[in-house]
Amino acid sequence: MTLIKQPILLITSALLFFCFYFQPLAYAGSILIWPIDPVIEDEQNATAIWLENQDSKPAYMQIRVLEWQQRSGENQYQRQSDISVSPPFVLIEPGKRQLVRLVKNIKMPANQEKAYRILVDETPRAKKDNESEDGQSVSIGVKFQMRYSIPLFVSGQGIWTNPDYNKNRDIKTATAPELSYQISNLDGQSYLSVRNDGKVHARLSKLNSLSGNKTTPLVDGLVGYVLPGSVMRFPISKNNRASSYDKLQALINNDPDPVQLLKR
Incomplete structure (x- = not known):
């Protein structure tokens, strides 16, 4: 299993990393993302985020989810199969938005929570002959232009942290x-x-x-x-x-x- 410490963010010297936690919308550069505090609770199978392109040019985005742990006072990230992303790559035309689903593949034990990081990378459009049939790969050497990172928490029965107005919860x-x-x-x-x-x-x-x-x-x-x-x-x-x-x-x-x- 490959462990990726925080320097994963330094893929190229031009890479920028943005974390947004409190605003209802995350915005940097040309991409608007919401919500910025998604959760998947015990009775839910999935959640979703929206990506909106506010630039005048098309934006090609790669969306991934990494498992998030903290060890010895440092954030560490590793590849995982608990959460699937659909679609993992999107091409968003100017002024348009795209829904991305995050699907849970595990059953969380009661009274436990797991943490993940959703990485949304803005990349140059990859050539079609460099993609696999299911669109799961990008050509080697692609340089990320902008990175957005937001947390995702998956909880088991008996645990919740976010407001849910449909359930009339008292925070x-x-x-x-x-x-x-x-x-x-x-x-x-x-x-x-x-x-x-x-x-x-x-x-x-x-x-x-x-x-x-x-x-x-x-x-x-x-x-x-x-x-x-x-x-x-x-x-x-x-x-x-x-x-x-x-x-x-x-x-x-x-x-x-x-x-x-x-x-x-």
Whole structure:
């Protein structure tokens, strides 16, 4: 099994990598993508994303799904067969949109969640004689022009994290991660180390420190993701010492209210 660490993103020197987590739409360059937080729950067999070409030229896109793990504080990606993509290659004319289905091939055990990354690569149009009959391959040496990456989470029975207005869910009853943290300083840079002992991922954003009645923003936007059973380290405000942080709070997943983190 081939493990691919985060440098997979550096396929060419001109490659750009975009991650969008909070906007209802992801947009960079000429491609609009939504939704940007798809999930496949236990009773669902598939989900879908939309790709829209807002450029004046046709866009040829390759869509893949990689299994996502976190080990030793690093994101790692590997090829997988749990999720199928249909279609894996699309040609989108200017102003048009394309539906891409993500089909689940596994039965997730109850109370478990698996994480994946959907990679959408904008590529030059491959020659037909370089494609297989089912369109599953691209000619060797193709250079990616733009890359879009969004998370995909597949959950078993008893777990959910995203709102579903058809089910009239209360987001306060969503499955929550179990987080604890440490702060360290190295060469004037502070780092936040977050451990997730829960059953579902944690998406941290809007990180603030609390000292008495004073709230100090540390990270205004996305901090990052911590998968179940993983520990991740994130840089935070430079030139601040760990002793200056009394308590920390952040937005976790889709809960609109800040959650206080537990210190290890």
